[in-house]
Amino acid sequence: MHSNSPGRLTALLLIRIVIVVLFQLLFALALSWDKAMPWWPFSMIATNAVCLVMLIMLLKKEKRAFASIQRTPFDTLLPLGKVTDFLNGKSPKNRLMNIPDILIFIILLLLLGIPAIALNAFVSQSIPVLRDTRTIGILPDRALYLMMALLPPSQAFVEFPWFYGYIYPRLETHFETDRKNRRIIASIKALSVTLAFFVLQTALIPLVMNPDYMFWRAIAFFPLLLSIGIVIRLAPRFMPGINIVHALLAINVVLQYWKVRQQ
Numbered sequence: 001m002h003s004n005s006p007g008r009l010t011a012l013l014l015i016r017i018v019i020v021v022l023f024q025l026l027f028a029l030a031l032s033w034d035k036a037m038p039w040w041p042f043s044m045i046a047t048n049a050v051c052l053v054m055l056i057m058l059l060k061k062e063k064r065a066f067a068s069i070q071r072t073p074f075d076t077l078l079p080l081g082k083v084t085d086f087l088n089g090k091s092p093k094n095r096l097m098n099i100p101d102i103l104i105f106i107i108l109l110l111l112l113g114i115p116a117i118a119l120n121a122f123v124s125q126s127i128p129v130l131r132d133t134r135t136i137g138i139l140p141d142r143a144l145y146l147m148m149a150l151l152p153p154s155q156a157f158v159e160f161p162w163f164y165g166y167i168y169p170r171l172e173t174h175f176e177t178d179r180k181n182r183r184i185i186a187s188i189k190a191l192s193v194t195l196a197f198f199v200l201q202t203a204l205i206p207l208v209m210n211p212d213y214m215f216w217r218a219i220a221f222f223p224l225l226l227s228i229g230i231v232i233r234l235a236p237r238f239m240p241g242i243n244i245v246h247a248l249l250a251i252n253v254v255l256q257y258w259k260v261r262q263q
Contacts, residue, residue: 017201020205028207055069078183156244172189
């Protein structure tokens with residue numbers, strides 16, 4: 001089986017989910033289940049560490065640099081005519097974002113990201129099982145300092161690059177090379193597979209043994225993860241900007257822990 005076949009790539013998606021669940025179960029074995037719950041960000045950090053090593057090894061076999069999935073995850077742009085030209089400019093590769101790029105990024109954030117974030121907040125506050133389940137608790141100061149140091153960069157450099165920087169582009173390439181699908185159709189298929197596993201991971205971390213919680217958490221995050229995938233595919237060069245936003249969201253998680261500690 002080819003290293004970039006759908007079977008291998010889907011296996012990588014599944015492996016990450018298994019890893020993140022296993023780390024949470026290890027915390028639960030070391031502590032009681034209730035005491036282990038607030039430690040879930042460290043399960044994410046550990047999972048990202050394992051996946052970082054895997055990414056480096058996989059890219060080394062392809063003779064590609066790790067930075068390639070950070071800056072230009074897709075080798076080709078979607079054939080959307082003027083939309084593609086507007087989003088990516090005349091020289092989409094190997095250049096930093098300038099003022100027009102930042103303005104386009106802000107427009108995409110306002111059109112796709114803000115509504116998705118608002119919907120996530122609405123569902124999280126409206127659904128009792130999400131609103132009433134406590135997943136953040138009091139941790140030692142050293143743990144919070146460590147979380148602040150490790151969670152934002154691990155999320156920025158690994159999570160989206162894993163799903164949207166490595167898996168998604170290679171699935172799309174395979175679906176397109178079967179000569180039955182145009183690039184846009186291949187991209188939709190690849191995004192659907194990648195997104196399904198990404199949403200599943202979101203439903204399982206933090207690991208709350210309640211099917212209703214898992215279902216509604218998946219529903220809450222689906223629009224946000226979908227919009228991020230769409231933006232990255234429409235304008236792959238915005239991956240660094242999205243990773244920075246992801247790091248800021250991770251910082252917000254840590255601040256919530258500090259807030260709970262100070263109450």
